[in-house]
Amino acid sequence: MHRLYSLALGATAAALTLTASSASAASLTRQPYLQRVGPDTATIAFRLDASCVPSVRYGTNGLTDQSAQSASSSRNHAIVLNGLQPGTEYTYLVDACGARTNPVRFSTAPVPGTRRVHFTAVGDFGMNNANQRNVANAMLARKPELFLMLGDNAYDAGTEAEFQNNLFVPMAPLLSQVPFFAVPGNHEYVTNKGQPYFDNLYLPTSKSGGEYYYSFDWGHVHFVAIDSNCAIGLSSTDRCTLAAQKKWVEEDLAASTAPWKVVFFHHPPWSSGEHGSQLLMRREFTPLFEKHGVDLVLTGHDHHYERTHPMKGTSVAPSNTRQPVYLVVGSGGASLRPLEGSKPSWAALRNDKDHGYLDVTVEDGTLSAQVLTPSGKTLDSFTLTKELPPLEAEPEQPGPSEPSGPPGTEQPGPTPPSTPNPDPVTGNPGLPTGPDDSENLDPNSPPGCSAGPAMALFPMGAWVLAGVLRRRRRR
Numbered sequence: 001m002h003r004l005y006s007l008a009l010g011a012t013a014a015a016l017t018l019t020a021s022s023a024s025a026a027s028l029t030r031q032p033y034l035q036r037v038g039p040d041t042a043t044i045a046f047r048l049d050a051s052c053v054p055s056v057r058y059g060t061n062g063l064t065d066q067s068a069q070s071a072s073s074s075r076n077h078a079i080v081l082n083g084l085q086p087g088t089e090y091t092y093l094v095d096a097c098g099a100r101t102n103p104v105r106f107s108t109a110p111v112p113g114t115r116r117v118h119f120t121a122v123g124d125f126g127m128n129n130a131n132q133r134n135v136a137n138a139m140l141a142r143k144p145e146l147f148l149m150l151g152d153n154a155y156d157a158g159t160e161a162e163f164q165n166n167l168f169v170p171m172a173p174l175l176s177q178v179p180f181f182a183v184p185g186n187h188e189y190v191t192n193k194g195q196p197y198f199d200n201l202y203l204p205t206s207k208s209g210g211e212y213y214y215s216f217d218w219g220h221v222h223f224v225a226i227d228s229n230c231a232i233g234l235s236s237t238d239r240c241t242l243a244a245q246k247k248w249v250e251e252d253l254a255a256s257t258a259p260w261k262v263v264f265f266h267h268p269p270w271s272s273g274e275h276g277s278q279l280l281m282r283r284e285f286t287p288l289f290e291k292h293g294v295d296l297v298l299t300g301h302d303h304h305y306e307r308t309h310p311m312k313g314t315s316v317a318p319s320n321t322r323q324p325v326y327l328v329v330g331s332g333g334a335s336l337r338p339l340e341g342s343k344p345s346w347a348a349l350r351n352d353k354d355h356g357y358l359d360v361t362v363e364d365g366t367l368s369a370q371v372l373t374p375s376g377k378t379l380d381s382f383t384l385t386k387e388l389p390p391l392e393a394e395p396e397q398p399g400p401s402e403p404s405g406p407p408g409t410e411q412p413g414p415t416p417p418s419t420p421n422p423d424p425v426t427g428n429p430g431l432p433t434g435p436d437d438s439e440n441l442d443p444n445s446p447p448g449c450s451a452g453p454a455m456a457l458f459p460m461g462a463w464v465l466a467g468v469l470r471r472r473r474r475r
């Protein structure tokens with residue numbers, strides 16, 4: 001064959017190959033899920049049935065006029081969108097080499113410090129059953145800004161196939177529209193110490209722990225994710241250790257200036273369910289939570305819902321003090337387990353009859369929490385309050401009809417707080433009624449003391465300062 005003819009044929013063949021490749025649309029075998037969402041970034045992960053180089057088309061105001069392309073040809077993709085606007089709704093779709101998904105929407109994290117955050121949380125759901133789907137769809141209907149997975153996200157052993165079939169398929173509508181942050185459960189650790197969990201999720205990282213433990217801010221809430229499997233010795237020591245994680249947790253909490261702190265992991269320090277309290281987690285971590293002002297600790301593992309009174313050490317905290325409240329929200333889809341015996345003295349409320357999820361709004365100095373069933377029944381409701389400093393003053397911009405003054409001077413009339421709620425704790429604030437805690441770590445310490453509703457009521461006098469400062473609400 002003549003050499004020039006051969007080259008021409010080769011070029012033609014290459015062009016045909018490229019055309020065929022670009023025209024060969026792939027379909028999604030895993031719908032997109034939102035990872036590592038922050039004020040200016042989001043990662044869109046998904047899986048194709050064939051390798052190609054897909055892109056994500058996205059934009060604001062319902063448009064998808066921007067595009068980000070994957071860096072390589074493969075079946076699994078995680079495309080990072082950068083340069084996003086905080087607190088903004090984006091529409092996006094996946095262009096899988098010619099085949100496009102239906103557009104869906106999500107919102108970026110708000111401007112750091114924003115004093116309103118809405119999130120949901122639940123664990124023990126990865127079953128691919130109706131209970132899981134009902135809980136997930138109910139959460140989606142609440143339109144939270146983010147969702148915390150509390151572990152046992154893919155039963156029974158956290159295999160690759162179980163992540164696909166028991167997490168990504170049944171929860172696809174939720175995961176494509178609500179950013180989620182996860183911790184692993186013991187069931188994820190059954191397979192290669194959680195490796196499929198780490199392979200499939202794109203989580204924030206910490207310097208010492210990678211994706212095992214991490215933290216992030218969303219608005220004015222600081223979230224800390226702990227790997228309790230690692231803490232109780234289920235991980236390889238070359239990957240994650242209790243000592244390193246504990247050191248990091250202390251340093252992270254100490255460094256945070258956020259007014260609200262929420263910690264989440266799988267094994268509960270306080271539970272009266274089948275598994276009971278995880279005493280190592282209680283001994284090693286709860287002193288750090290108390291020392292550094294953690295407000296709420298979210299766990300799963302036991303398949304029911306339970307809330308403690310505010311706890312200090314191994315006892316219910318004295319009244320008029322503010323200490324962490326511990327929740328077990330293992331009611332996401334797996335079979336519920338009946339609670340045996342009477343309610344312990346440290347438990348404020350527990351439920352073993354209904355699947356449901358936690359829905360929390362943290363606005364200014366008030367954290368309002370509800371536990372809801374898919375049908376909308378409220379299983380629990382409580383409120384935590386604290387005094388927050390007034391928002392920083394905004395320099396005055398004199399207008400034509402306004403008298404000029406030094407920066408920071410106030411316009412006539414104070415702006416009242418939006419939702420000052422003086423109630424310390426509502427819901428089930430009853431005094432401890434059950435037997436003493438049989439798992440008390442310190443046999444010399446008194447059993448659950450006579451605390452009753454033990455959340456502090458803080459004066460709201462600081463709000464008066466709003467009268468001399470021009471408050472600017474950041475949403």
Ligand SMILES: [Fe+2]
Nearest residue numbers: 152185186301
């Ligand atoms: Fe578990």
